[in-house]
Amino acid sequence: AQTVTQSQPEMSVQEAETVTLSCTYDTSESDYYLFWYKQPPSRQMILVIRQEAYKQQNATENRFSVNFQKAAKSFSLKISDSQLGDAAMYFCAYRSFHTGANSKLTFGKGITLSVRP
């Protein structure tokens, strides 16, 4: 079974600064997807960024980028120019490439990010 580990429960960053959220995972599969989701106080789950394991290039979405290290099974999220609206809980998630019953997301425990003005 796949597992996702987010070892830092909380982090804080100064507005306009850069912060990196860590995530490691364990799997025996070679094809999979990795995600970072943001959950603000509204509780709506928002997809921040997605990475396909077969792609060597790190995914980037505006101020959000990942450092995907497949051999190390590491998938960290970097938030540049942090904004107050980035304050939320962030979840790292894994999903098998295969469809059917294995298509579920496996989430890490999450990390609460606070942004200091």
Added chain:
Amino acid sequence: GAVVSQHPSRVICKSGTSVKIECRSLDFQATTMFWYRQFPKQSLMLMATSNEGSKATYEQGVEKDKFLINHASLTLSTLTVTSAHPEDSSFYICSARKAGNSGNTIYFGEGSWLTVV
């Protein structure tokens, strides 16, 4: 973009009664829907996976007779909490996988707060 709607967003029910939460994909067909439960400041816990026209697959430890899931159409899945008790009070979130999608995106509903008094 794809929209998943949950209803009701908040519900209060008396202990011993049943309550139904709906999850609808508004602009796409969803072959698979997922139901999660989330406690405060914790991760999402997958309860069950439902596929249109077939029985739901429950995660270990989730009582299928207590949490009835029905996926009667490609756009609607329902979660019924039967004989609700205060310990069932929680935040419930659904998500949907788009039919025909290779599987790299799952869309989340806004969630439903259940309070059992």
